[in-house]
Amino acid sequence: MIGIIGGTGIASILKGDKEEIINTKYGKAKVVIDKESDVVLLFRHGIKHNIPPHKINYRANIYALKKLGVERILAINSVGSLKENLKPGMFFIPNDFIEFTKKREETFYDEEKVVHIDMTEPYCPDLRNVLKKISERNNFSYGEGVYVCTEGPRFETKKEIEIYKNWGDVVGMTGYPEVVLARELEMCYASLCSITNYACGISKNVLTVDEVLEKIKEMEDKILRIVEEFINYDFGERKCICKDALKHAVIE
Template sequence: MPNAIIAGTAIYNIPGKKFSEEVVETPYGRTLVYRVENEDLIFLARHGINHDTPPHKINYRANIKALEMLGVKRILAANAVGSINKNIPPLGLSIVTDFLDFTSGREFTFFDGGESGVKHVDVSIPYCPTLNKQLLALAPNFDLKLLPESVYVSTNGPRLESPAEISMYSKLGGDVVGMTGIPEATLARELGLCYAAVAFSVNWAAGIEKEINFIGNSDGLDKLKANLLALFIKTLSTTTDEDCCA
């Protein structure tokens, strides 16, 4: 069975890998995925490889359903974020272990009643502990340091957050803020898929410094992205469906 990597802002391919495109028709719409040649690996660019879909317009249900239909059981996701926690500076990495959901207006569940039924899914442990543990264990091999726990604040976008919002998120326990982590993670949980996410910071969140300065394309960012994807591939290849939480 294939595994999957989902990526968004700043990551639109896997360096050194060749892909073949595949369109998957789901009950929620069509999704374009990329199969890595000669590997049981699928790459999904949640914004599209040309970054032409904003966070609030992403068809999260189609994306996750497509992966399930292709036989995927384990997913690793990369999320570009702004840092709230001062222990996660720009270019810092953290494993996402919990979330705060401030999104609105999104199709966020597979269980809408009717034929799909009604189900209340437990998200006490929203991210896979087995994948998280393996990510932490293997990270030094790829010259990466991961903060072992972080709370991801999911906002609606596409605008950035206000300083007052960031102050509130900090008081609520948020460490990083992004626009795509939810409902992606919870939809995976609803389908019983094993899902873990790593947040990589590209800026300080609003109000922490005088201005928001994004890390643009740089040798440091390029190296981090390449190493993170290599870590993902190694993590997926050294765990099994039976090991995981789903």
Template sequence: MDTEAEIAEIAILGGVGFNSHRDCENIPIKTPFGRITAYLTSIKGRNIAIIPRHVEEIHIPPHRVNYRANIWAVHSLGVKRVISTNSVGSMRGHPVGSFVVLDDFIDFTCSRFSTFYDDKTVHVDVSEPYCPEIRAALRYSLEKKGIAYTEGVYACTEGPRFETRAEIRMMSQFADVVGMTGVPEVVLAKELSLCYASLATVTNQACGMTTQKLTAEEVTEVVGKAQDSIFEILSDAIGKIPETRNCMCRFAKEGACL
């Protein structure tokens, strides 16, 4: 795939409660996987494209988000770096409202289109799924603001239901937080040799970690309260990301094709 002229340098893929795009210039993008709308703005002097995952006439459930269209669209805008925001449940007792910079993932999804390459075999390298340069910028921003954070492994489930207690007991042996939107997004980004990293917001304790019932309203409420902090963190991180990519993300597809 050939990219067009660079319209944006960095993309932000937003999750629940991500509504700052409303005051931005919108641009419709046609992709082989459907049409999406990107919202263009400038942060720290850099051109940014914002793509909310769930926004349409109705809230798109996580298993029906058009991940391929979203990633294809940012690539077509000339974007080389993607910052994802994700809502997660904690399997390690992280405080609600705290942040996790993801460093690896486990995929428990089952029905999603997980590759751009259906007609040929591409074994893309995901030994380092999250870009070290973007992760360093996120850590810098969090530390600059004195915000406590952790790093950890993300387990992605199919949804849209919440997980069972048994599933959480099993996944907690291998992962720290659980969510429904991080995969296949990160893999698709790798297939296009993009830099990708995620700032996860803990919205709840995972099923069985407390005696309380999990609710969607709880997730939305926590993310809504965290919006100002999220944008401040992302803004500082964007200013810290090097203009030239020196990481290995750009070589993710080398040697992958049979």
């Protein structure tokens, strides 16, 4: 089963529009299940897009997908570019991350035992290759590199961006801890990022939410094309590092 984490527009390609509540020991998660296509869609910001990045219940969301039998997750994220060659309107496929979050519950293993999960290659290499193949087949421009995750909901300052651009390529607010939580549950996880703007200090103008939403709208058809082809991709048996993550973890 495939899990898609993203915005409400993706629901248009699924054969199902009834929202279901999944109860977990970490809280409730709301999903739309397309049983015919074996796909679960989860809106991380809520169906009304009213949950800010720092208040998303990431553990409940990822645990719910695991509970439903999801093995592969495609996360749709919006990001700001830290590099001039990564232009708004392009896609970005992260291969690593750096995080500067402060308040988020970021592990499932914080009570009975300590688990140090390996994150040498945090994003599933197999899913990343699939995303690149789909993008190239459709002639969609994309970049690769490091995703810098900040707490939000505010945008970053000019000085923060000056620092981040030395370490990463794009900046966003929702990519972490999803990627780690998925690995802790031995699920494959990859992110398709839409570059909606240049970050503060790189952009010549003051950044607005309207600017971001407008660019997402412009890219919507391309996003839906990639998601649809991803859902219909013939993956076969999982042979990646993700499925055996706990075998290689240090457990105390």
